[in-house]
Amino acid sequence: METVVDASTSEEANGSAVEKKPTVVFVLGGPGSGKGTQCAYIVEHFGFSHFSAGDLLRAEMNSGSENGLMIRSMINEGKIVPSQVTVNLLQQAMEESGNDKFLIDGFPRNEENRAAFEADTGIEPAFVLFFDCPKEEMERRILNRNQGREDDNIETARKRFKVFLESSLPVVEYYESIGKLQKIDAARAIEEVFESVKTVFASINEKED
């Protein structure tokens, strides 16, 4: 199994060099909960590279690749693209970034995604941010987004909410069960949400110092 790693190494007590794994934070939350919006602020303040799995899939869909049609059909139905496609795109983006701190937004979407990422990269997240937001608010945000996304319509949004409840929430619950979940009330103004996010990242930085 290939491990995605930063080129840097650290010395073990016996003097042998060991690969230093990148820091990964998964950013989860329902459709329209504000993941992308908050990730942009985190990048500015804390030096992470941000990869939205949905954005990577949309870019792949528009690139004319052999997976393009399959990805478009899955996105328009609100379904989860096979893990290997998404994990490969994430691995490639991480490798090309030259960074060793990553925000992975909107992934893992289900248990299979979670297991595939861990198996292929050997990386477990340092922690998981979860943006908790009522469905009515997420629906309002999606329908007002106006970024030309084909899946921002009421019919697909409802399918995405259903998939979120059935497949993605169990992943959130898993991370809660192992003590890695940082839950944020996302039903507030953008700046207020970011105040809570900042507290989480600041306390993690303190622990590392």
Ligand SMILES: Nc1ncnc2c1ncn2[C@@H]1O[C@H](COP(=O)(O)OP(=O)(O)OP(=O)(O)O)[C@@H](O)[C@H]1O
């Ligand atoms: N706290 C907030 N209050 C009001 N509007 C917000 C807030 N956060 C984000 N928005 C707006 O809601 C819309 C959805 O936000 P964003 O794209 O960040 O969500 P997302 O979780 O990445 O959604 P998706 O899962 O569909 O990619 C955007 O138009 C954004 O400007």
Ligand SMILES: O=c1ccn([C@@H]2O[C@H](COP(=O)(O)O)[C@@H](O)[C@H]2O)c(=O)[nH]1
């Ligand atoms: O890991 C992933 C992430 C996304 N998808 C598909 O893309 C759309 C849109 O995702 P956003 O995070 O809202 O940008 C999502 O509904 C899925 O169809 C995916 O399959 N796997």
Ligand SMILES: [Mg+2]
């Ligand atoms: Mg997004």
